[in-house]
Amino acid sequence: MPTSDVIFLHAPTVYDFRQRATLWGPTSDLVPSEPVFDMYPVGFSTLCAYLEADGFRTRIVNLAARMVRSRRFDAEKLISRLQGRVFGIDLHWMPHAHGSLEIATLVKKHHPEIPIFFGGYSSSYFHEELIRYPQVDYVLRGDSTEEPLRLLIECLTAAEKNHEINEDNLKNIPNLTWKDRAGEIHINPQTYIPEDLDHLEMNYRQMVRSVVRDLDFLNYVPFSHWIDYPAMAVLTVRGCKYNCAYCGGSASSSRLITGRKAPAFRSPEKLAQDMRDMYKISRGPGFLLGDIRQPGMDYARSFLKAVKGYPGQGMLEIFEPVDHAFAEELAEGLPEFVIEFSPESHDEKVRRALNMRYTNDEIEETIAACLDVGCRRFDLFFMIGLPEQTPQSVLDSIDYFERLLERFGDGRLMPFIGPLAPFVDPGCPIYEQPEKYGYHILCQTLEEHRQILLGPTWKHILNYETRWMNRDELADVTYEAGRRLNALKARFGLINPTVALETDRRIKRAVSLMATIDQLIKDCTPAELERELMALKPKIDRTNVSTVCEKTELDLPFGITSFNLPQLLKMGTADICNNIFNRMKR
Ligand code: B12
Ligand code: SF4
Numbered sequence: 001m002p003t004s005d006v007i008f009l010h011a012p013t014v015y016d017f018r019q020r021a022t023l024w025g026p027t028s029d030l031v032p033s034e035p036v037f038d039m040y041p042v043g044f045s046t047l048c049a050y051l052e053a054d055g056f057r058t059r060i061v062n063l064a065a066r067m068v069r070s071r072r073f074d075a076e077k078l079i080s081r082l083q084g085r086v087f088g089i090d091l092h093w094m095p096h097a098h099g100s101l102e103i104a105t106l107v108k109k110h111h112p113e114i115p116i117f118f119g120g121y122s123s124s125y126f127h128e129e130l131i132r133y134p135q136v137d138y139v140l141r142g143d144s145t146e147e148p149l150r151l152l153i154e155c156l157t158a159a160e161k162n163h164e165i166n167e168d169n170l171k172n173i174p175n176l177t178w179k180d181r182a183g184e185i186h187i188n189p190q191t192y193i194p195e196d197l198d199h200l201e202m203n204y205r206q207m208v209r210s211v212v213r214d215l216d217f218l219n220y221v222p223f224s225h226w227i228d229y230p231a232m233a234v235l236t237v238r239g240c241k242y243n244c245a246y247c248g249g250s251a252s253s254s255r256l257i258t259g260r261k262a263p264a265f266r267s268p269e270k271l272a273q274d275m276r277d278m279y280k281i282s283r284g285p286g287f288l289l290g291d292i293r294q295p296g297m298d299y300a301r302s303f304l305k306a307v308k309g310y311p312g313q314g315m316l317e318i319f320e321p322v323d324h325a326f327a328e329e330l331a332e333g334l335p336e337f338v339i340e341f342s343p344e345s346h347d348e349k350v351r352r353a354l355n356m357r358y359t360n361d362e363i364e365e366t367i368a369a370c371l372d373v374g375c376r377r378f379d380l381f382f383m384i385g386l387p388e389q390t391p392q393s394v395l396d397s398i399d400y401f402e403r404l405l406e407r408f409g410d411g412r413l414m415p416f417i418g419p420l421a422p423f424v425d426p427g428c429p430i431y432e433q434p435e436k437y438g439y440h441i442l443c444q445t446l447e448e449h450r451q452i453l454l455g456p457t458w459k460h461i462l463n464y465e466t467r468w469m470n471r472d473e474l475a476d477v478t479y480e481a482g483r484r485l486n487a488l489k490a491r492f493g494l495i496n497p498t499v500a501l502e503t504d505r506r507i508k509r510a511v512s513l514m515a516t517i518d519q520l521i522k523d524c525t526p527a528e529l530e531r532e533l534m535a536l537k538p539k540i541d542r543t544n545v546s547t548v549c550e551k552t553e554l555d556l557p558f559g560i561t562s563f564n565l566p567q568l569l570k571m572g573t574a575d576i577c578n579n580i581f582n583r584m585k586r
Contacts, residue, residue, distance in 0.1 A: 002083045002084055002085045003057070003059075003083045003084075004057050004058060004059040004082075004083065004084045004085070005051070005056040005057045005058065005084070005085045005086065005153060005157065006048075006051060006056060006057075006058045006059070006084060006085065006086050006087075006088055006149075006153060007058070007059045007060075007061060007082055007084035007086075007087050007088070008040070008044050008047070008048070008058065008059070008060045008061070008087075008088045008089075008090070009061050009063055009079075009087060009088070009089050009090075009103055009107070010038075010039075010040035010041075010044070010060070010061070010062045010063060010064050010065075010089075010090055011063055011064055011089065011090075011096055011099030011100040011102070011103040012036035012037070012038060012063070012064035012067055012068070012096075012099045013035075013036045013037050013064075013095040013096055013097075013098060013099050013453060014036065014098045014099055014453050014454065015075070015098065015099040015102035015103060015106075016067070016075070016102075017036050017067070017099075018067060018071060020454075020533075021456070021533040021534050021536055021537035021540050021541075022455070022456060022457070022458075022461075022540070022544075023456065023457040023458060023510065023513055023514065023517060023540050023543065023544065024036075024458055024544045024547075025419075025421070025457065025458030025459070025475070025478075025510065025544075025547050026418050026419060026421070026458070026478060026482065026547035026548040026549075027095075027418075027419065027421040027422050027458050027461075029418050029546060029547055029548050029549055029551065030381060030416055030418040030549075030554065031554075032223050032225055032226070032229065032231065032551075032554065033223050033225075034064075034068045034223075034224060034225070034545060035544050035545065036064055036067070036068065036099070037064065037093060037095050037096065038062065038064035038065040038067075038068050038223050038224050039065075039222055039223035040060065040062055040064075040090060040222060040223075041090050041092045041093075041120060042222075042233045042235055042289075043090075043092070043119075043120075043145070044060050044090070045202070045204050045206060045207055046146060046200045046201065046202055047088075047145065047146055047149060048060065048206050048207070048210065049200070049201035049202075049205070049206035050146035050147075050149075050150060050200065050201070051146075051149065051150060051153065052206055052209070052210075053201070054150055056150075056153055056157075058206075058210065059084070059210065059214060059216075059219070060207070060210070060219060060220050061078070061082065061219045062219055062220065062221055062222070062223075063075050063078070063079075063103060064099070064224075065218075065221050065222075065223055065224040065226075066078070066218060066219065068224040069218070069224050075103075075106070076106050076110075079103070079106050079107055079110055080110040082111075084111075084114065085114070085153075085156065085157060085160065086114065086115050086116075086117065086152075086153060086156055087104075087107050087111070087114060087115070087116045087117070088116075088117050088118070088119065088149075089103055089104055089107075089116065089117075089118050090118070090119060090120045090123075091118050091119075091120050091122045091123040091126075091130065092119070092120025092121050092122060092123070093120070093121070093122060094122045094248075094423045094425065094426060094449055095422055095423065095453065096122070097122065097446055097449040097450040097453060098450045098453040098454065100118070101133060101135065101136075101450060104116050104118075104133070104135040104136060105135045107135070108134070108135045115137045115138065115156055116135060116136060116137050116138070117136075117137060117138035117139065117140060117149075117152065118130055118136055118138070118139045118140070119139065119140040119141075119145050119149070121143070121248060121249065121257055121258070121425075121427070122426060122446075123139050123140075123141070124139075124141040124142060124257045124258060125248075125256075125257050125426045125427045126426070126445070126446040127139040127141055127177040127187070128177070128185070128187070129445060129446045129447070130177075130446060131177050131178065131179060131185055132185070137178070137179065138152060138176060138177070138178045139176070139177040139178075140152065140175055140176060140177075141175045141176075141177060141190055141257075141258070141259075142175045142190055142192065142193060142258045142259060142260075143193075143238040143239060143254070143258040143260060143264075144192060144193065144194050144238060144258075144264070145175060145192075146200065147174075147192055148173055148174050148175045148176060148192050151172075151173045151174075152170075152173055152176060155169045155170060155173065165181075167180055167181070170186070170188075171186065171188065172188075173188060174188060174189060174190065174191045174192035175188065175189075175190050175191070175192050176188045190258075190259040191259075193258070193259050193260055193261075193264075194264055195262070195264055196264050196265055196266070196267065197235070197237070197238060197264050197265060197266040197270075198266065198267050198270055200266075202234075202235055202266065202270075202274050203273070203274045203277035203278055204232065204277075204278060204281060205277065207220055208281060225551075229284060229552075229555050230281075230282040230283070230284035231282075231284040231285050231286075231287055231315075231555075232278040232281065232282050232284060232285070232286050232287065233287050233289055234271065234274050234275055234278065234286050234287060234288045234289065235266065235289050235290070236265060236266055236271055236288055236289060236290035236291075236292060236294070237263045237264065237265050237266070237289070237290040237294060237295075238258075238260070238263065238264045239251070239254040239258070239260040239262070239263035239264060240254065240263055240290070240294070241262075241263055241294055242319055242355070243355050243429065244354055244355055244356065244428075245353065245354045245355050245387065245428065245429040245430050245437055246354065246383075246386070246420055246424060246425065246428055246429075246430050247425060247428050248425025248426060248427045248428045248431070249425075250428060250429065251263075252428075252429055252432075253425070253427040253428050253429070256427050256432070257427045263294065263295075265294070265295045265299070268292075268299050268300075268302035268303035268306055269302070269303075269306045271288075271292075271303055271306075271307075272303055272306035272307035272310070273306075275288075275307055275310055275312075275314065276307075276310060279310065279311065279312050283312065284312075285312065285313040285314070285315050285338065285556050286310075286312055286313070286314050286315065287315040287317075287340075288314060288315065288316050288317060289317060290317060291316075291317055291318050291319040291320065292304075292316065293318075293319075293320070293326075294319065297326075300326075300329075301329065303333070304329055304330065304332065304333025304334065305333065307333055307334060308332070308333050310334060311336075312336065313336040313337070313338060313376065313556055314334040314336060314337050314338070315337075315338045315339075315340055315556070316330065316334070316337055316338070316339055316340065317340045317341075318339060318340070318341050318366070320358060321358050321362035321363060321365065321366040322339075322366045322369055322370060323365070323366075323369060324365075324369040324372070324373075326369075327366075327369035327370050327372065327373045327375070328373050330370070330373065330375075331373035331374050331375070335374065336376055337370075337375055337376065338375065338376050338377045338378070338379070338556060339366075339370050339375055339377070339378045339379065340379050340381070341363075341366065341378070341379070341380055341381070342380075342381040342382075342383070343356065343358070343363050343380070343381075343382070344356070344381070344382055344383040344386060345382055345383070345386060345389060345393065345397055346360060346382070346396065346397045346400035346401075347388070347389065347393045347396065347397070348360065349388050350386050350387065350388045350389045350393060352388075353386070353387035353388045353437065354386060354387065355429070360400075363380075364404070364407070367380070367404065367408055367413060368408070371408060371410070371412055371413070375412065376412065376556070377412050377413075377414055377556060378408075378412055378413045378414065379414045379416060379554075380401075380404070380413065380414070380415045380416065381416045381417075381418075382397050382401075382415070382416070382417040383417070383418065383419070383420050384417060384418065384419045384420065384474065384477060384478050384481065385419050385420035385421070385462075385464070385466060385469065385474050386420065386466075387430070387437045387438050387439070387466065387468075388438070388468065389466070389468055389469070390468045390469070391468075391469060391473055391476070391477040394417075394477045394478075394481050395477070395480065395481060395484070397417065397481070398417070398481055398484045398485055398488065401415040401417075401485060401488060402488055405488060405492045405494075409492050411492075411493060411494060414494060414553065415485060415488075415489075416485075416549065416553075416554075417481050417482065417485055417548070418478070418548060418549075419458075419462075419474060419475075419478045420464075421458060421461075421462060422453075422458060422461045422462055422463065423443075423449065423462070423463040423464070424439065424441060424463060424464045430464075434464075438466055438467035438468065439464050439465070439466050439467070440464060440465045440466070440467075441463060441464050442462075442463050442464060442465070443463040449463065456517050456521065456529070456533055457475075457513075457514055457517055458475070459471045459472065459474070459475040459514065462474065475514060478548065479507050479510060479511050479514075479547075479548070481548070482503075482507050482547065482548025482549065483504060483507045483508075483548075485548070485549070486500055486503045486504055486507070486548070486549065487500065487504070489549075489553075494553075495550065495553060499550050502550070503546070503548075503549060503550055506543055506546065506547060507547065507548060509539070509542075509543050510543045510547055513536065513539060513540060513543055516536070517533070517536075520532050520533070
């Protein structure tokens, strides 16, 4: 008897990464995840809440995080014991092309009769290819799959009772790609594209209920390091009105992949309430995903008014410069605010090629204004591997950081640099028109991406080169830029000297490992290479996390207690009673 109606699984990028020796490099240095991207999509929480509200029982199993946390954790054994009516696997981020398909194979091996569905941006982009894999039964396309998934589950659970799927019902589910009994592929129209996000529960309350109900915390953690640093993502939008050339979630990519013509926003009042609800769960920072000015200044002001008095730290993404007047409004609404800004380069030519139209003066005015009004920290992100960007331009970016730190050197401006890696996003302007942007894209299909992920180093896993840098140059300049920025951070007191020394050692070790592996590739047969890499595994593993900067540099200090435990228990038990009532009704 299944204990859950739907089980969502999140796979590591490569299964089983613990048995392989891969120099992952800095691909995940600037996000909270480990190199195997152990964070599941925030959408798992909205999908679960939506289904539970309709009486279905859901569960999340973050296999990637479990595998990261324990070498002994046996993912296959857990999969074999899971009891679900249906399994859902995310292939949202392309780097999961290998792991998600392998996990699906394991699910099919142990539960051959149970349907498996996929979803997420990459699943949507490659749906026609994905559905051809024998271990995949359904693909739900789009950035909003709550209602299509509910219809699918309804159809599949009815089929259980009737011992047969009613294919006419499947034909009516929007956004669904599926195979019929004869193996013929059907692509239903992508018509479910909600215009706003107000019909969703976006406060993770359902996760708390499930954790308490299932007495299962480890499988639900959003990413392995979350237990120490419980940051909460607060989603303002699906889609985007901007068109950054490298972004697979940009306006043009959204049109192509999810059929979305305009972004869907959460109303400002609900957004503020989401933040407050999350503060009941975690004392970690609330990270507002998406610039609150994107829907217009009225929206931003309404949100800041509604959120006023919020006691925690609010991390705000900005997509465009901020003037002093707006900085003051930010400080008034969210006094503990932190800014995340990604102009990607100091080089205005590079930024223009990315479709970013602001100047360096405007960037500096933004930093000045935010720091002036009391911003707690200002994180500035640059990227490597961009159009028009030469190795020299990358190193000049570090010189620019130096000038900024000389001007804003009170410890609150925190610069970061990392590579565009491992992939140029399928569906983004660069991927769709590589010649226009000066790129050579090395993988066209899902299968090619799946294969390339098995490369020995991150350099060999990159799915692109540019007219200005090949993969060797990209890797070399990334390490050099990382080394220089690390030294700058130490000089300006942004990191302590011991951390800086350790990072410097790690970068040097990575450079030397890369050279060793390059040589092995030249000298060895594939079987010998495999053996030699496994011999290097302990050294590679020690070099893999925090390559170009110490990962904790991303974290904000937030006090001693991470969670509000009494409140959590209260929420969990009260909600469970509600839930049981809902199920009985059903
Ligand atoms: C917020 C965000 C993040 C957050 C993650 C928040 C989170 N946990 O989801 C952070 C900053 C940590 C992040 C990290 C990364 N990101 Co990001 N991110 C975004 C951003 C800005 C919004 C994404 C989002 O949440 N959209 C909301 C909706 C669409 O997603 P959702 O609610 O989670 O899920 C819905 C659907 O996608 C679908 N769905 C998703 N999964 C599943 C699974 C099943 C079974 C089903 C049925 C449906 C389904 O249904 C859900 C609900 O209806 C987009 C850009 C954009 N404008 O879209 C990039 C974007 C998604 N990220 C991208 C990338 C590449 C990354 C990184 C790999 C970058 C890197 N090298 O470090 C990492 C991967 C992190 C990891 N897995 O560990 C690319 C993905 C392109 C691609 N096709 O691969 C995007 C498009 C653009 C970009 N370059 O940043 N990211
Ligand atoms: S990078 Fe950010 S601002 Fe640019 S298109 Fe993507 S989501 Fe929008």
